[in-house]
Amino acid sequence: EPKVGARLGGLEAEVLGRGLILDSCKRLQNGYKGSLEDDRELSSILAADSGKSNPGSKKKRKGRRGNGDKMKQRAAAAAFVRLKERQILARTTSIMYNEQRELKRQ
Secondary structure (H helix, E strand, O other), rough: OOOOOOOOOOOHHHHHHHHHHHHHHHHHOOOOOHHHHHHHHHHHHHHHHHHHHOOOOOOOOOOHHHHHHHHHHHHHHHHHHHHHHHHHHHHHHHHHHHHHHHHHOO
């Protein structure tokens, strides 16, 4: 572990940089309130609804049921985005871990 204020160069700086990214990714992954499974399940609603929708239809839904459907779709879309974010963080974590391990071997 380098001392505070010490100058890092080359390999040490790369290892430390990847470690910082790795720590950040792990912290972000742990920051999600819901579970990965919940987001998967909720985002599957979006996929199922997209198969049912008819873009050529000019009927507009009115009333509470239409609003409920919109809220459901928004929640599913948000879950889909969270799912993609988690996948990106997991992939980045894996890459940083492997690169850091390889650098330490050098």
